Amino acid sequence: MDDTTYKQHSSHWGAFSARMNGGRLDIRPFEADPDPSPLLANIPASLDHPARIRKPLIRRGWLEDGPGPDGRRGSDAFVEVEWEEALQRTAQELRRLGASPSLSDDGPLPGARVFGGSYGWSSAGRFHHAQSQVHRFLNSVFGGYVASVDTYSSGAGSVILSLVLGNAIKLNRDHPYLRELAQDTELLICFGGLPLRNLAVSAGGSSRHLGKSVLHKAAARGCNFVSVSPIADDFSDLPGLTRIAPRPATDTALMLGMAYRLHETGLVDRAYLERYTTGYPAFEAYLTGKSDGVAKTPEWAESICGVPSSEIAALAERAAKSRTLINVTYSLQRAENGEQPVWMALTLACMLGQGGLPGAGFCYGLGSIGNIGKEALAVPLPTMPQGHNRVDDFIPVAGISDLLLKPGEPYTYKGEVRRYANIRLVYWAGGNPFHHHQDLSRLKEAFSRPETIILHDSVFTASARHADIVFPATITAERSDIGAGGNDPYLFAMQRFAEPFGEVRDDYSIFADLAGRLGCSEIFTEGRDTDGWLKAMYEPTRAALEKLGHDAPSFEDFMQNGRIELPVRDAPGTMVRFHRDPSGAPLDTPSGKIELFSETVAGAGLPGHAAWLAPAEWLGAPMAERHPFQLVSNQPATRLHSQLDFGSTSMAAKMKGREVARLNGDDAARLGICEGDVIRLHNERGSVLAAARPSDAVLPGVVQLSTGAWYAPEELPGTGLTCVNGNPNAVTSDAGASALSQGCAGQLCLVSLEKLQGAAPQVWPHSAPFHER
Ligand SMILES: Nc1nc2c(c(=O)[nH]1)N[C@H]1C(S)=C(S)[C@@H](COP(=O)(O)OP(=O)(O)OC[C@H]3O[C@@H](n4cnc5c(=O)[nH]c(N)nc54)[C@H](O)[C@@H]3O)O[C@H]1N2
Ligand SMILES: Nc1nc2c(c(=O)[nH]1)N[C@H]1C(S)=C(S)[C@@H](COP(=O)(O)OP(=O)(O)OC[C@H]3O[C@@H](n4cnc5c(=O)[nH]c(N)nc54)[C@H](O)[C@@H]3O)O[C@H]1N2
Numbered sequence: 001m002d003d004t005t006y007k008q009h010s011s012h013w014g015a016f017s018a019r020m021n022g023g024r025l026d027i028r029p030f031e032a033d034p035d036p037s038p039l040l041a042n043i044p045a046s047l048d049h050p051a052r053i054r055k056p057l058i059r060r061g062w063l064e065d066g067p068g069p070d071g072r073r074g075s076d077a078f079v080e081v082e083w084e085e086a087l088q089r090t091a092q093e094l095r096r097l098g099a100s101p102s103l104s105d106d107g108p109l110p111g112a113r114v115f116g117g118s119y120g121w122s123s124a125g126r127f128h129h130a131q132s133q134v135h136r137f138l139n140s141v142f143g144g145y146v147a148s149v150d151t152y153s154s155g156a157g158s159v160i161l162s163l164v165l166g167n168a169i170k171l172n173r174d175h176p177y178l179r180e181l182a183q184d185t186e187l188l189i190c191f192g193g194l195p196l197r198n199l200a201v202s203a204g205g206s207s208r209h210l211g212k213s214v215l216h217k218a219a220a221r222g223c224n225f226v227s228v229s230p231i232a233d234d235f236s237d238l239p240g241l242t243r244i245a246p247r248p249a250t251d252t253a254l255m256l257g258m259a260y261r262l263h264e265t266g267l268v269d270r271a272y273l274e275r276y277t278t279g280y281p282a283f284e285a286y287l288t289g290k291s292d293g294v295a296k297t298p299e300w301a302e303s304i305c306g307v308p309s310s311e312i313a314a315l316a317e318r319a320a321k322s323r324t325l326i327n328v329t330y331s332l333q334r335a336e337n338g339e340q341p342v343w344m345a346l347t348l349a350c351m352l353g354q355g356g357l358p359g360a361g362f363c364y365g366l367g368s369i370g371n372i373g374k375e376a377l378a379v380p381l382p383t384m385p386q387g388h389n390r391v392d393d394f395i396p397v398a399g400i401s402d403l404l405l406k407p408g409e410p411y412t413y414k415g416e417v418r419r420y421a422n423i424r425l426v427y428w429a430g431g432n433p434f435h436h437h438q439d440l441s442r443l444k445e446a447f448s449r450p451e452t453i454i455l456h457d458s459v460f461t462a463s464a465r466h467a468d469i470v471f472p473a474t475i476t477a478e479r480s481d482i483g484a485g486g487n488d489p490y491l492f493a494m495q496r497f498a499e500p501f502g503e504v505r506d507d508y509s510i511f512a513d514l515a516g517r518l519g520c521s522e523i524f525t526e527g528r529d530t531d532g533w534l535k536a537m538y539e540p541t542r543a544a545l546e547k548l549g550h551d552a553p554s555f556e557d558f559m560q561n562g563r564i565e566l567p568v569r570d571a572p573g574t575m576v577r578f579h580r581d582p583s584g585a586p587l588d589t590p591s592g593k594i595e596l597f598s599e600t601v602a603g604a605g606l607p608g609h610a611a612w613l614a615p616a617e618w619l620g621a622p623m624a625e626r627h628p629f630q631l632v633s634n635q636p637a638t639r640l641h642s643q644l645d646f647g648s649t650s651m652a653a654k655m656k657g658r659e660v661a662r663l664n665g666d667d668a669a670r671l672g673i674c675e676g677d678v679i680r681l682h683n684e685r686g687s688v689l690a691a692a693r694p695s696d697a698v699l700p701g702v703v704q705l706s707t708g709a710w711y712a713p714e715e716l717p718g719t720g721l722t723c724v725n726g727n728p729n730a731v732t733s734d735a736g737a738s739a740l741s742q743g744c745a746g747q748l749c750l751v752s753l754e755k756l757q758g759a760a761p762q763v764w765p766h767s768a769p770f771h772e773r
């Protein structure tokens with residue numbers, strides 16, 4: 001496609017316009033974006049990178065021996081086949097597994113043995129949203145599927161807040177924290193920092209990146225900031241910034257030390273606790289040591305988190321004397337006992353008694369995702385209906401290996417005992433489990449179990465390598481769509497700007513074809529083509545705009561013009577209404593108030609209030625004698641997860657193609673490690689190689705390796721499976737955050753670390769599969 005006009009488009013990391021210009025792709029960030037993301041520069045490589053899949057692929061062992069558990073997954077060769085053969089064989093396999101247009105609810109549905117949770121971000125675009133498409137397809141042909149609940153982002157945090165505060169994600173969605181931070185906050189305390197790199201990203205897109213300008217406005221007004229993080233560059237250098245670097249995983253102890261100081265100095269707002277919360281006395285008995293004999297003094301906290309007790313006490317007093325917003329990023333809860341720091345931050349904010357004041361109280365996830373804290377929208381966004389899942393079974397999303405390895409075995413979730421289904425088929429579209437899941441050697445074992453694994457992706461990821469049938473999907477550049485993100489005030493037309501690569505097809509057209517072969521065409525397509533769906537999905541938004549008296553262009557005009565600015569809501573959000581009238585506008589919790597003690601949590605075998613529960617993997621644990629470094633595997637600054645790892649922003653940050661791990665300069669000197677040396681991080685679960693970068697931004701005892709390098713396992717002498725490209729999930733643990741939430745705990749784990757002896761193995765290129773016929 002060669003065209004001189006720019007086409008409007010959007011991505012999770014920002015809106016842009018693009019044109020093909022003599023075979024080269026020009027990209028221009030959205031003109032109203034004050035702080036466009038460097039991730040946009042990864043896009044050009046996506047068009048025709050060697051890692052792209054051009055035709056359907058079938059794993060040789062599956063083709064020759066048929067479906068069944070197979071330990072060759074991950075190392076087998078792939079055969080490139082024609083679309084007709086791939087679709088026909090897939091339809092035959094789905095039929096064998098029970099796909100049919102007439103499924104009755106009387107017997108067990110075949111979908112009860114299909115895992116379709118299919119977690120992953122895929123790309124922006126409301127219609128070509130791969131997860132919605134695969135769910136709709138499985139509902140249409142199997143009557144449903146075993147689903148996944150919660151997210152890798154916020155498993156433990158969302159579960160605890162749903163119990164003690166109501167729907168946290170919604171609360172954040174309808175409260176304008178960013179505006180209040182710019183105007184009202186006097187002291188912002190951020191547990192997990194507020195890394196602007198993470199604000200680049202929002203699911204569905206971010207039109208205007210506001211984080212930087214909001215922080216600067218607040219700073220110019222005299223707002224002070226406290227960044228609590230083991231990594232100094234998790235917060236921008238701003239006037240009024242204090243950095244506190246606790247040992248990772250110990251924030252709950254630090255916050256308890258602050259709470260104790262409030263208690264002993266009479267700074268607890270008891271009237272607030274009385275009016276808006278329930279359960280404080282049980283928490284107070286724990287805080288003072290009445291219930292367990294240990295007073296959670298700042299000195300006690302220091303012995304755990306390593307922050308001087310005087311700093312802890314001073315921070316508590318400062319918080320009580322300022323208009324203070326306490327924020328926890330998602331990172332803290334993506335860890336063992338990840339519920340506790342979130343609940344404790346909420347408890348601390350309640351003790352300060354400032355909830356309901358503009359710019360004060362408790363916030364969850366500011367600094368994690370770009371749209372958190374933006375204004376809520378007054379109109380609904382276009383949505384692809386997923387149909388009805390008649391299979392009433394799910395796993396907490398990070399339970400995927402357990403599901404496949406332990407069919408029929410019990411597990412707990414939110415206080416209930418449930419059992420894992422017996423899965424025959426895994427169908428994945430729009431995610432990369434061999435990027436996102438923990439303990440990838442174990443996931444490899446789990447992926448050997450199903451009879452068949454089908455996956456759609458545009459590139460040959462490690463997950464594609466572990467599947468049986470791989471369908472090549474278009475990328476967003478190659479199709480038209482509607483782009484929109486929750487709380488983002490623009491609707492974008494995503495105009496196609498590139499010719500499809502090879503013989504790739506849209507996820508929708510792959511599913512529509514399969515549905516047709518299975519006699520389920522009408523239920524899946526409802527007789528619509530892509531344009532028909534886009535129009536139908538746009539209409540509710542258009543109608544709502546019209547009703548509110550706003551400009552409401554026809555679908556054709558919208559797609560042609562490229563965007564609409566959406567109105568924001570001016571009604572007060574849930575938290576404001578609750579604080580105005582706690583009995584008239586109660587929260588969605590058992591008591592209607594904020595629960596500082598929860599019967600459900602206590603019933604799940606945890607303390608019924610926020611508490612310091614030492615994890616198995618932290619720097620004070622017995623395991624640290626064997627593995628003395630805390631790995632922080634945070635989000636990458638240069639890409640979204642594993643997406644476009646081969647793009648130019650991502651590649652430019654690597655050293656000789658290898659992912660970079662940062663460690664403190666003194667630790668590096670002690671171990672004889674210099675900039676660029678290849679180091680090996682390892683524990684009993686596996687090992688991973690990275691290029692070392694000594695940095696004083698990193699707390700001693702900590703090593704930081706971001707996620708997203710493509711998993712490339714090799715058996716090296718004496719190391720077990722080693723990822724030579726630098727994926728930290730080679731060493732992380734996939735035990736759930738707790739028996740309550742079973743959330744992803746992948747952010748932190750313990751490792752040993754040393755300079756690699758001998759020649760370092762080559763990094764694997766991002767390449768197409770080895771295929772034959
Ligand atoms: N150790 C550790 N692990 C973590 C985390 C951590 O902090 N530490 N964080 C976790 C978190 S928060 C998350 S959200 C997950 C992210 O995990 P994922 O969301 O699985 O990661 P992505 O790399 O975004 O994977 C998206 C995949 O979809 C493909 N794709 C894109 N567009 C399309 C499309 O239109 N159709 C199809 N079929 N495919 C498409 C991409 O090529 C890519 O392979 O990782 C988790 N893993
Ligand atoms: N550029 C970019 N942005 C992204 C993403 C991406 O892939 N790339 N992914 C997006 C997604 S899906 C999500 S869910 C969010 C995730 O958002 P977060 O989970 O908030 O982000 P992380 O980068 O994993 O972690 C933020 C920081 O927390 C600090 N931290 C880790 N453990 C601890 C601890 O125990 N205590 C304290 N005080 N600090 C700790 C680390 O130093 C880390 O840099 O990011 C989103 N934003």
Ligand SMILES: [Mo]
Pocket residue numbers: 152153154
């Ligand atoms: Mo996430």
